[in-house]
Amino acid sequence: MGSRVWIGGALLAASTIGCLDSEARPARWSYIHATIIQPACATAGCHSTLTAAAGVTLASREGAYTILTGRICGEPPSAVTPPRNYVTPYASEASQLYYQLVGERIDVMPPDNPLPAGEIELVARWIDDGAACD
Amino acid sequence: MRLILATLVVFAVAAWLAPGSASAYPQFQLSLGAERCSTCHISPGGGGLLNAYGRDEAGTTISDGGDGRLLHGLWEPPAWLELGGDVRGAIAGKARTPQTEVLAFPMQMDVYARLGGERLAAMITVGLRGGARDPQPPLLERLVSREHYLLYQRESGSYVRAGRFFPVLGLRLADHTAYVRRYLGANTLEEPYGIAGGYVGESWEAHLSAFVPRPIDFLGAGLQERGAAAYVEKRWLDDTAAFGAQLRVGTASTGARVTAGIVGKRWFPDAGVMLLGELNLVRRSLADDAGPTHYQLAAYGGAQKRIGTRWWAGAAVQRWQPDLRLGTSTDAVQVDLQYFPRAHFELHLLTRLAGAGDFERPGLLSLLQVHYYL
Numbered sequence: 042m043g044s045r046v047w048i049g050g051a052l053l054a055a056s057t058i059g060c061l062d063s064e065a066r067p068a069r070w071s072y073i074h075a076t077i078i079q080p081a082c083a084t085a086g087c088h089s090t091l092t093a094a095a096g097v098t099l100a101s102r103e104g105a106y107t108i109l110t111g112r113i114c115g116e117p118p119s120a121v122t123p124p125r126n127y128v129t130p131y132a133s134e135a136s137q138l139y140y141q142l143v144g145e146r147i148d149v150m151p152p153d154n155p156l157p158a159g160e161i162e163l164v165a166r167w168i169d170d171g172a173a174c175d
Numbered sequence: 176m177r178l179i180l181a182t183l184v185v186f187a188v189a190a191w192l193a194p195g196s197a198s199a200y201p202q203f204q205l206s207l208g209a210e211r212c213s214t215c216h217i218s219p220g221g222g223g224l225l226n227a228y229g230r231d232e233a234g235t236t237i238s239d240g241g242d243g244r245l246l247h248g249l250w251e252p253p254a255w256l257e258l259g260g261d262v263r264g265a266i267a268g269k270a271r272t273p274q275t276e277v278l279a280f281p282m283q284m285d286v287y288a289r290l291g292g293e294r295l296a297a298m299i300t301v302g303l304r305g306g307a308r309d310p311q312p313p314l315l316e317r318l319v320s321r322e323h324y325l326l327y328q329r330e331s332g333s334y335v336r337a338g339r340f341f342p343v344l345g346l347r348l349a350d351h352t353a354y355v356r357r358y359l360g361a362n363t364l365e366e367p368y369g370i371a372g373g374y375v376g377e378s379w380e381a382h383l384s385a386f387v388p389r390p391i392d393f394l395g396a397g398l399q400e401r402g403a404a405a406y407v408e409k410r411w412l413d414d415t416a417a418f419g420a421q422l423r424v425g426t427a428s429t430g431a432r433v434t435a436g437i438v439g440k441r442w443f444p445d446a447g448v449m450l451l452g453e454l455n456l457v458r459r460s461l462a463d464d465a466g467p468t469h470y471q472l473a474a475y476g477g478a479q480k481r482i483g484t485r486w487w488a489g490a491a492v493q494r495w496q497p498d499l500r501l502g503t504s505t506d507a508v509q510v511d512l513q514y515f516p517r518a519h520f521e522l523h524l525l526t527r528l529a530g531a532g533d534f535e536r537p538g539l540l541s542l543l544q545v546h547y548y549l
Contacts, residue, residue: 064465065500066466066501067467068466069466069467071461072264072461074429075430075461075465076459076461076469077497079398079429080398080497083362083397084357084362084396085304085362085364085395085396086304088292089364089395090392090498091304091392091393091394091395091396092304092312097495100392100396102429143318149538151540152269153352153358154538155505155527155530156505156531156538157497157501157505157531157532159498159501159502159503160497163542174354
C-alpha cells in the first residue's frame with residue numbers, strides 16, 4: 042500500500058511537467074545562484090571554496106557574483122574593467138558564461154552534465170536584464 | 176615483507192596523486208548471500224572498511240581467487256585495530272563538441288581505520304582530494320578526512336554514532352556523480368556532521384540521523400545544511416527483494432529542501448539479474464523571496480547481470496529535473512562492465528551518455544577504473 046502511494050505521488054508530480062513557461066521563473070541572481078550555479082558548479086571537485094578550479098569559487102551568492110561580473114553586491118558598478126568578466130551585463134551573446142554553459146566554441150560547463158536548456162535561458166535572461174545582484 | 180613494502184609504496188605514490196569517495200556496490204546486497212550492506216562492511220550503512228566476512232567474500236564469492244585479508248594476509252593487525260584502503264585510478268575519454276579529451280588521473284586514495292574494542296570504536300577515513308585536471312594543489316592542502324566518527328554497535332544490530340558521515344539514504348551508489356547523489360546532498364565531500372542511530376536486522380533496518388553543517392567550509396563542499404534524515408528498508412521473498420523509503424529535511428541560509436524517496440532492489444537468482452531503482456521528489460523553497468517554491472526529481476533505474484563469477488555487466492538510466500513545472504531535464508544512459516579477477520582487484524569500465532532534454536548537446540564519457548583495496 043505504501044509503495045502505491047509513493048508511486049502515485051511521483052506520477053502525479055511528473056504529470057505537472059511542462060505546465061510552466063520558463064519565463065515565469067525569476068531571472069534574479071539569488072534564484073539563479075541557489076537553483077543553478079550552486080548545485081551544478083560549486084561541487085567538491087570543481088568550483089567549491091575547497092577546490093576553486095581555475096581560481097573560480099562559486100559557492101557563495103556574493104562571491105560568485107563578484108567572480109562572474111566583477112561587481113560587488115550592493116555597490117554601484119565600477120568604471121574599471123574587472124579582471125575576469127564572465128558576464129557582460131545586457132549582452133549574453135558577449136558573455137563567456139553563456140558560451141560555456143552552451144558549450145559553443147569553448148569547453149562546456151558543467152563538463153559532465155550539461156544544463157537543461159531552460160536553465161541556460163534563465164541565465165541568459167538575467168544577463169540581458171543587466172545582471173543585477175538582486 | 177617485500178609485498179607489504181611494495182603495497183605501501185603503491186599507496187604512497189597514489190596518495191601523492193589521488194582524490195575520490197568510498198562507497199559500496201549495491202548490487203552485492205541480496206545477490207551474493209548478504210542480505211544487508213553491513214554483512215560485509217563495518218559501517219552500519221555500508222561502504223568503506225570491510226569486515227572479516229566481507230574480506231573473505233572478496234576472495235571467494237566475488238572473485239573466486241586470492242586472499243581478501245589485509246595485505247593479502249601477510250600481516251594481521253592487533254585486535255583493537257582494523258585497517259583498509261582504496262586506491263582508484265582512471266583513464267577517461269570525453270567526446271564533446273568541439274573536442275575530444277583523454278585524461279588519466281587518480282580518482283581515490285583513502286585509508287580506513289577502526290580503532291577500539293568490540294562495541295565502541297573510532298572510525299576514521301583519511302584521503303586526498305583532487306580532480307581530473309591540473310594544476311593540483313599541494314599535497315598537504317589535499318589531505319582530507321571525509322569520515323570520522325565514534326561508533327557504538329551491539330550484537331543485536333542496534334547502533335549509535337556521532338561525527339562526520341553521510342546519513343544512510345538511498346541506494347548508496349559508489350558513483351558520487353549519480354544524480355541521486357550529486358543533486359541530493361551526497362556528492363563527494365558533502366558529508367555533514369551529526370549523530371545517528373538505528374537498527375540493522377535480518378529482514379529490516381532503520382536509520383535516523385540528525386546533521387549540522389561542517390564547522391569549517393574548507394572541510395568539504397555543498398550546501399551547509401542542518402536537518403534530519405530517516406531511512407527504513409524491508410526485505411522480502413527470501414531476501415531477494417528490498418524496499419526502502421526515505422525522508423530528508425535540510426535547511427540552509429539559502430532555503431530549505433525536503434526530499435522524499437523510495438528505493439527498491441530485486442534479485443532474480445535464476446537469471447542472475449539485479450534490478451535497482453531510486454526515485455526522489457524534492458520540495459525546494461528559497462529564503463529571502465529569492466523565488467517560488469518548486470519541486471525537483473532525481474531518479475535512477477538500473478539492471479546488473481552477473482556473468483560467471485568474476486564479471487558484472489549493467490545498464491542504468493538517470494534523470495534530474497531541477498523544476499518539475501518546466502519541461503527540461505538532464506538525462507543519462509550508462510553501461511558498466513566490472514571485472515573482479517582476484518581479491519583486492521577490480522577493473523570497471525563505465526560509459527555514460529548525458530544530455531539535456533532531447534540530447535541535443537550530449538556528452539559522452541568513457542571511464543576505465545583500476546581499483547585496488549588494501
